[in-house]
Amino acid sequence: MKIQSTEITDTFAEAFKMSAARIIVTAESDYWAMAAAQSVTGFATSVIGCRCEAGIEKKLSSNETPDQRPGVSVLLFANSAKGVGNRLVERIGQCVMTCPTTACYNGLEDADESIAVGEKLRYFGDGYQASKVLNDRKMWRIPVMEGEFLMDNAFGAQAAVGGGNLLFLGKELSSTLKAAEAAAKAMRQVPNIILPMPGGVVRSGSKPGSRYKALPASTNDAFCPTLRGSAPKTELRDDETCVLEIVIDGLDESSVADAMRRGMHAAVAAGGEGLARITAGNYGGNLGQYHIGLHPLL
Amino acid sequence: MKLSLHTPPEVPLEAEIISPTSLSGLSEAEVSALMLHHGNRKEALGEFFTVSGKMNGRLEVEGDLSFVKLLGRDMAGGEMIIEGNVSGHLGAGMRGGHIIVNGNVQDWTGEDMTGGTITVNGNAGHMVGSGVRGAEQGMQGGQIFVHGNCKNETGGAMRRGLIVIGGNSGDFTGLNMVAGTVIVLGEMGIRTGASMKRGSVISMKPARMIPTFSYSCTYKPTFLRFYLNYLRELGFEIDDAWLTGNYQRWCGDAMALNKGEILLFQP
Numbered sequence: 167m168k169i170q171s172t173e174i175t176d177t178f179a180e181a182f183k184m185s186a187a188r189i190i191v192t193a194e195s196d197y198w199a200m201a202a203a204q205s206v207t208g209f210a211t212s213v214i215g216c217r218c219e220a221g222i223e224k225k226l227s228s229n230e231t232p233d234q235r236p237g238v239s240v241l242l243f244a245n246s247a248k249g250v251g252n253r254l255v256e257r258i259g260q261c262v263m264t265c266p267t268t269a270c271y272n273g274l275e276d277a278d279e280s281i282a283v284g285e286k287l288r289y290f291g292d293g294y295q296a297s298k299v300l301n302d303r304k305m306w307r308i309p310v311m312e313g314e315f316l317m318d319n320a321f322g323a324q325a326a327v328g329g330g331n332l333l334f335l336g337k338e339l340s341s342t343l344k345a346a347e348a349a350a351k352a353m354r355q356v357p358n359i360i361l362p363m364p365g366g367v368v369r370s371g372s373k374p375g376s377r378y379k380a381l382p383a384s385t386n387d388a389f390c391p392t393l394r395g396s397a398p399k400t401e402l403r404d405d406e407t408c409v410l411e412i413v414i415d416g417l418d419e420s421s422v423a424d425a426m427r428r429g430m431h432a433a434v435a436a437g438g439e440g441l442a443r444i445t446a447g448n449y450g451g452n453l454g455q456y457h458i459g460l461h462p463l464l
Numbered sequence: 465m466k467l468s469l470h471t472p473p474e475v476p477l478e479a480e481i482i483s484p485t486s487l488s489g490l491s492e493a494e495v496s497a498l499m500l501h502h503g504n505r506k507e508a509l510g511e512f513f514t515v516s517g518k519m520n521g522r523l524e525v526e527g528d529l530s531f532v533k534l535l536g537r538d539m540a541g542g543e544m545i546i547e548g549n550v551s552g553h554l555g556a557g558m559r560g561g562h563i564i565v566n567g568n569v570q571d572w573t574g575e576d577m578t579g580g581t582i583t584v585n586g587n588a589g590h591m592v593g594s595g596v597r598g599a600e601q602g603m604q605g606g607q608i609f610v611h612g613n614c615k616n617e618t619g620g621a622m623r624r625g626l627i628v629i630g631g632n633s634g635d636f637t638g639l640n641m642v643a644g645t646v647i648v649l650g651e652m653g654i655r656t657g658a659s660m661k662r663g664s665v666i667s668m669k670p671a672r673m674i675p676t677f678s679y680s681c682t683y684k685p686t687f688l689r690f691y692l693n694y695l696r697e698l699g700f701e702i703d704d705a706w707l708t709g710n711y712q713r714w715c716g717d718a719m720a721l722n723k724g725e726i727l728l729f730q731p
Contacts, residue, residue: 300691305690
């Protein structure tokens with residue numbers, strides 16, 4: 167199948183079952199809400215090395231947030247609800263509570279599981295913390311040097327989909343970058359998903375395992391153009407000299423699929439003839455619970 | 465079901481059986497035959513009320529109930545709508561459901577309640593949400609909304625829950641308070657928060673502090689936005705400035721645990 171001059175491989179992205187939380191960070195201004203959101207989603211590109219994947223879902227206006235202040239919606243993914251809870255305690259404690267004027271709320275009210283987060287972080291208050299319960303919503307007021315940090319006692323965690331992906335195979339760097347950037351921009355418009363990699367795009371795609379026993383993953387040599395002559399196998403054709411990938415995590419499979427569909431169309435439009443092919447990463451269908459075919463999306 | 469007062473009692477009528485919970489499953493005749501204490505005598509409910517309709521979780525009571533005490537006692541669910549003024553101990557020990565009074569209530573509204581909601585579209589007497597004399601705890605949950613004024617010792621020894629007074633409160637608001645939240649949109653009387661351990665008393669008007677409260681700071685308490693927005697939804701008049709404005713925070717009572725707070729809006 168082709169869209170304009172770009173071939174779409176008849177394959178699928180193999181995605182995995184994960185657990186996710188949505189947190190709403192608010193502050194006195196957009197600036198501080200975004201500062202906290204960027205901090206709380208830092209070093210969260212891959213569960214392989216970061217123990218979670220996180221990203222900014224969208225900016226929220228003051229009439230969309232629980233306390234009617236400017237805010238940012240953040241999604242965080244880990245391999246289990248317990249992992250989500252642990253990461254939230256670490257990250258909200260170190261990256262949101264520390265940020266001036268912020269507050270932090272649960273953004274998944276009907277989630278499968280409830281995780282104690284404020285219940286643990288409240289101890290920072292050293293006995294001066296105070297709870298407030300309004301209509302079954304329990305919040306903690308933790309005194310800080312600038313005033314009070316307000317956060318929900320519990321956060322929801324729900325089953326989610328991690329590792330949806332697209333691979334953009336270009337004839338040269340410039341058009342491949344343009345394609346990936348445009349795809350990432352289009353995909354960010356889809357609710358319920360994040361692109362956890364820097365700028366939404368990753369160049370160091372990985373394969374499972376390594377010749378070094380300590381490493382759970384290593385470079386995806388079959389897609390490295392510099393290894394075309396030395397790796398045992400290459401997935402690249404002669405005119406494909408640059409590969410960029412977009413990883414998508416979402417609260418449900420349909421959102422991930424919708425993002426992939428939009429991403430492919432945007433990439434083709436931006437990459438032009440320089441974008442030779444779009445494909446997706448999988449492990450033969452043996453590892454992931456979700457198989458999102460590219461052709462059915464178009 | 466509807467209970468209409470046809471013969472006002474001459475002395476207090478102890479009507480603790482009048483609640484959707486107590487009358488559930490009873491016919492008109494059975495309800496009429498229920499016995500109440502009228503002063504020191506027992507008399508049938510039908511001697512005072514005309515009973516009509518079936519119980520379906522909603523109970524209407526109408527008339528001048530100024531001598532009818534303990535309405536809604538131990539109520540666990542359903543809705544009770546009262547048209548008229550009510551005597552004391554309304555909703556005592558209430559666990560759930562909603563009592564709405566379109567009139568005034570006397571003392572001890574919501575005494576010892578642990579859940580549910582009481583809405584008074586009028587004024588209230590003394591001891592709203594308080595514990596009885598000598599009790600370690602007052603209200604332990606639920607919500608009381610008084611759209612008018614109330615008298616003294618609102619929230620006395622309350623441990624959990626929310627009390628909102630749309631008008632003014634009397635003296636000793638939050639006396640002996642253990643925890644929970646009292647919001648007074650109008651003015652409070654003197655000696656607010658005396659002997660309180662924890663909890664919040666919040667007012668939109670200036671108030672005189674007792675000497676055992678210490679001024680902490682003036683700041684913007686984010687949590688208050690949740691309460692004020694909720695109250696606006698319930699029909700209280702909430703000024704936009706209260707949502708975003710500054711509040712003085714006073715800590716006390718130093719004679720007790722010193723972890724209580726009084727928040728006063730700063731125009």
